Amino acid sequence: MTEARKPGFSDCNNATLRRAARSLGRFYDDALASSGLKGTQFGLLFQIHVSNEPAMSTVADALIMDLSALGHTLKPLIRDGYVETFPDTNDRRIKRLRLTPQGQAKLDEALKLWSVAQRQFEGKVGAEQAAKLRAALDAVADLDLEMPTAAPSP
Amino acid sequence: MTEARKPGFSDCNNATLRRAARSLGRFYDDALASSGLKGTQFGLLFQIHVSNEPAMSTVADALIMDLSALGHTLKPLIRDGYVETFPDTNDRRIKRLRLTPQGQAKLDEALKLWSVAQRQFEGKVGAEQAAKLRAALDAVADLDLEMPTAAPSP
DNA sequence: TTTAATTAGTGGCATATGCCACTTTCGCCG
């Protein structure tokens, strides 16, 4: 036996990941609080900002997020006038996204707050280490995980 | 020139972590689907299982979760008869938690499904690597992060 | 011991996410 495992911390990769996400999420949320944005909203605005008037499905894909979940998450941002949608000229199914001027301004404001949190975090764990962790997380996120369900392809 | 670069989306530790959590969460959720439990519920049942009739605040603490959030998350599990509460004999403020026999059975059932997912995951990234990642995540979760902008304590 | 400060939970409100059932469009055939 290795050691007396502390009774409470499971080996579950998922549980560990969620726990860390809750912890870090609160930190970033606190940092962004004065802007009125949550960490997720900031991330979403940023993703739209760096994309080229992306379709909703494109953003959902990039963030590995359910399309309907994206739709829901987008609502408060549209309601508050930070994001607007407009139809694709070629495919009427597609709704493209872009930041409004206010959205752009809000993002700029939030970026300042974000960078403080980011520096704070990297100061604690080290920029190197943080980069490595992000790389590992991206690798995990992009894994092609599939449960060995019955009947793969007949 | 330290500037002139837009912080790539992937530079945000929080966004990267959430993205990975969404991805992995879906995988574990899929694996547990037939049990009717979500990954978070499984984790919560497990935490209660390995603890000794813990108080709600103890569980919330272990999972780095807001106490009220725990209360909400607990509701469906109590409603479905997997968890029950009972008052602490010494401190009437405290509500302790335990699994019901059905909860225990459901956990046993879910553990089988979970281990398949867990093996699947570790088969992809390697058990060593997975353990390292969990350690890194636990370290991040337990960091004492605080924004320096907080009011100076007199 | 009466009171102030703290701790444990609850309930309400708001966002975050997912799945499923539908609807509208497209693109691809036969």
Place this chain on the structure above:
DNA sequence: CGGCGAAAGTGGCATATGCCACTAATTAAA
């Protein structure tokens, strides 16, 4: 061309999480 299956979104339902305001019970002060 007409129909069919895939793709993009929407809306509803349910869980996941947090914060805030409030209540009840304890403990530390005065």
